[in-house]
Amino acid sequence: MAETRPATPLLDRVHSPSDLKGLSDRELHQLADELRAETISAVSVTGGHLGAGLGVVELTVALHAVFDTPRDKLIWDVSHQCYPHKILTGRRDRIRTLRMEGGLSGFTKRSESPFDPFGAAHSSTSISAALGFAMAADLGGDPGDGIAVIGDGSMSAGMAFEAMNNAGALKKRLFVVLNDNEMSIAPPVGALSSYLSRLYAETPVQDLKEVAKGFVSLLPSALQEGAKRAKDMLKGMAIGGTLFEALGFTYIGPIDGHDLDQLLPILRTLKARATGPVLIHVLTKKGKGYGPAENSPDRGHARAKFDVITGEQKKTPSNAPSYTKVFAESLIREAERDDKIVGITAAMPDGTGLDLFARHFPRRTFDVGIAEQHAVTFAAGLAAGGMKPFCALYSTFLQRGYDQVVHDVAIQRLPVRFAIDRAGLVGADGATHAGSFDIGFLANLPGMVVMAAADEAELRHMVATAVAHDEGPIAFRFPRGEGMGVELPADGTPLQIGKGRILREGARVAILSFGTRMAEVLKAAESLSARGLAPTVADARFAKPLDRDLILRLCREHEALICVEEGAVGGFGSHVAQLLADEGVFDRGFKFRSMVLPDTFIDQASPEAMYSIAGMDAPQIEAKVLNVLGIASIPQRA
Ligand SMILES: Cc1ncc(C[n+]2csc(CCOP(=O)(O)OP(=O)(O)O)c2C)c(N)n1
Numbered sequence: 001m002a003e004t005r006p007a008t009p010l011l012d013r014v015h016s017p018s019d020l021k022g023l024s025d026r027e028l029h030q031l032a033d034e035l036r037a038e039t040i041s042a043v044s045v046t047g048g049h050l051g052a053g054l055g056v057v058e059l060t061v062a063l064h065a066v067f068d069t070p071r072d073k074l075i076w077d078v079s080h081q082c083y084p085h086k087i088l089t090g091r092r093d094r095i096r097t098l099r100m101e102g103g104l105s106g107f108t109k110r111s112e113s114p115f116d117p118f119g120a121a122h123s124s125t126s127i128s129a130a131l132g133f134a135m136a137a138d139l140g141g142d143p144g145d146g147i148a149v150i151g152d153g154s155m156s157a158g159m160a161f162e163a164m165n166n167a168g169a170l171k172k173r174l175f176v177v178l179n180d181n182e183m184s185i186a187p188p189v190g191a192l193s194s195y196l197s198r199l200y201a202e203t204p205v206q207d208l209k210e211v212a213k214g215f216v217s218l219l220p221s222a223l224q225e226g227a228k229r230a231k232d233m234l235k236g237m238a239i240g241g242t243l244f245e246a247l248g249f250t251y252i253g254p255i256d257g258h259d260l261d262q263l264l265p266i267l268r269t270l271k272a273r274a275t276g277p278v279l280i281h282v283l284t285k286k287g288k289g290y291g292p293a294e295n296s297p298d299r300g301h302a303r304a305k306f307d308v309i310t311g312e313q314k315k316t317p318s319n320a321p322s323y324t325k326v327f328a329e330s331l332i333r334e335a336e337r338d339d340k341i342v343g344i345t346a347a348m349p350d351g352t353g354l355d356l357f358a359r360h361f362p363r364r365t366f367d368v369g370i371a372e373q374h375a376v377t378f379a380a381g382l383a384a385g386g387m388k389p390f391c392a393l394y395s396t397f398l399q400r401g402y403d404q405v406v407h408d409v410a411i412q413r414l415p416v417r418f419a420i421d422r423a424g425l426v427g428a429d430g431a432t433h434a435g436s437f438d439i440g441f442l443a444n445l446p447g448m449v450v451m452a453a454a455d456e457a458e459l460r461h462m463v464a465t466a467v468a469h470d471e472g473p474i475a476f477r478f479p480r481g482e483g484m485g486v487e488l489p490a491d492g493t494p495l496q497i498g499k500g501r502i503l504r505e506g507a508r509v510a511i512l513s514f515g516t517r518m519a520e521v522l523k524a525a526e527s528l529s530a531r532g533l534a535p536t537v538a539d540a541r542f543a544k545p546l547d548r549d550l551i552l553r554l555c556r557e558h559e560a561l562i563c564v565e566e567g568a569v570g571g572f573g574s575h576v577a578q579l580l581a582d583e584g585v586f587d588r589g590f591k592f593r594s595m596v597l598p599d600t601f602i603d604q605a606s607p608e609a610m611y612s613i614a615g616m617d618a619p620q621i622e623a624k625v626l627n628v629l630g631i632a633s634i635p636q637r638a
């Protein structure tokens with residue numbers, strides 16, 4: 001069905017936030033309605049993060065109408081809610097390319113627009129960055145205010161509190177808008193969430209007269225009526241926020257974040273008057289104004305392309321279960337036999353499959369909120385206490401917990417099991433979410449076992465291997481998306497630690513794959529075999545410890561060895577190269593190549609396109625085989 005574009009007469013006149021300055025408050029209301037309709041329409045054709053953006057439409061209009069962006073630095077935390085902001089900041093003409101190859105990023109990005117002063121996609125960085133901008137302005141750098149917009153889920157992470165602690169001490173003018181929609185991706189968890197709920201459920205704890213005092217006279221006469229309303233409201237509203245005040249912030253709120261009649265005068269007042277750090281607590285609804293989003297359990301957090309009228313998503317049917325599901329089901333089976341197994345997620349129960357685990361074992365599932373560092377050390381504590389913790393994290397978010405992996409897990413040789421989802425290139429989320437580095441940053445740790453599944457059956461065995469491995473930490477990685485459709489064993493069988501396997505015996509060249517590039521390796525091998533050059537194909541299974549016997553045998557029996565992995569340089573291939581160097585294999589002129597992700601951040605595209613860009617699809621593996629053997633080309637056999 002062809003997309004029907006909403007009528008947006010006012011939005012059509014807005015090409016930059018400066019165009020908002022000439023609009024009346026009444027027109028800003030209309031603009032917000034049109035912006036919401038345009039956001040829904042755009043995401044219906046691109047897919048992407050819908051609910052968060054719909055929840056901040058009025059806030060986006062108000063912030064751009066009141067502040068002087070891009071001079072003032074508006075920083076969206078995570079930035080999955082930035083689509084309305086992109087529409088207002090000169091990118092409307094490309095909004096229907098969101099998250100596509102060559103199109104707009106789904107997140108804020110410095111290289112995309114001066115209105116994106118700071119890139120984001122991982123949570124809870126906005127207050128630190130805004131404070132940095134504020135201090136830079138104070139020290140003679142770029143002038144302008146620092147404004148962070150951060151969600152209630154992201155506010156619970158340690159970094160947000162580290163930043164507030166610092167901001168409160170520096171006492172510089174800084175605006176933090178806490179966008180409280182009582183949602184993370186899943187319903188929010190933790191004591192901070194309960195605290196925020198109490199803030200607007202309980203009686204006022206402090207009066208805002210000081211903030212309200214005198215601000216009417218500061219505003220241009222045309223705005224004074226709205227300002228008077230805000231003053232009355234400020235005096236009467238429930239206010240509190242002792243936690244934020246203890247951290248040195250002036251707390252304003254809670255405010256209805258969909259009511260421009262409140263937002264505009266309060267922001268105008270604060271812009272005119274604030275001298276130190278201010279926290280503006282706004283209440284919003286994720287998915288606001290679009291029924292199918294508002295009424296769905298995740299409030300429309302992320303959507304495939306959809307029909308605007310019905311909200312029905314246009315998903316391509318899957319042929320195989322996702323790796324995530326196979327992981328979750330494998331862990332459930334293991335946990336039925338072993339009551340020491342527990343699962344930990346950092347605010348991603350659905351994404352990691354731990355929502356399924358939780359249905360079977362609610363007391364053995366822990367959603368710790370957006371707190372990857374804590375998740376790792378919490379798992380270390382559980383392991384030290386005799387449990388078998390499976391810390392299920394996306395590769396990219398595990399980066400947050402690296403010191404904890406080293407200091408709390410590896411050095412103490414604690415048997416924490418890391419289930420690393422979204423390993424390798426992930427597609428539409430782009431470079432910020434690529435799981436490129438975990439092989440490198442885990443395999444260099446003494447005592448760490450690092451596995452990668454070649455297919456979903458292997459993943460099942462690796463879960464069993466991790467359950468059985470009590471001697472120290474162990475990690476297994478698997479990608480986003482569906483498996484290869486191979487037959488799944490009912491139960492996993494523990495693998496022998498540090499042992500790979502040969503899948504195809506061939507000659508001259510051996511390809512040693514680590515992870516799910518195996519499918520492309522096998523395609524390349526098939527094609528080469530059809531032309532009379534059958535390579536040996538082996539599955540390394542382990543990057544740490546390496547299967548030395550297998551690797552050295554492959555070197556003895558072939559002219560060349562090619563390693564393939566879905567990770568950056570410094571990972572599996574580098575460890576193999578180190579082994580070959582140490583063993584003197586290169587001294588006798590042995591040919592070796594390592595196919596890794598290129599030394600660049602790859603922008604969003606489909607995962608297949610990203611791997612082609614990375615030079616890691618079947619034709620490029622084939623070409624590498626010919627190249628290493630010094631063969632220009634071989635014809636197809638008749
Ligand atoms: C460090 C990190 N961990 C996990 C995520 C995945 N993630 C993206 S958005 C989100 C929920 C954020 O909730 P909130 O800040 O309240 O924003 P909302 O979606 O409700 O607007 C999570 C967990 C992330 N982006 N960064």
Ligand SMILES: CC(=O)[C@@H](O)[C@H](O)COP(=O)(O)O
Pocket residue numbers: 078080121185302351422426429480
């Ligand atoms: C913004 C964010 O970090 C998440 O919403 C992420 O986009 C989820 O990715 P998956 O779709 O792979 O679960």
Ligand SMILES: [Mg+2]
Pocket residue numbers: 151152153154179180181182183184
């Ligand atoms: Mg939220």
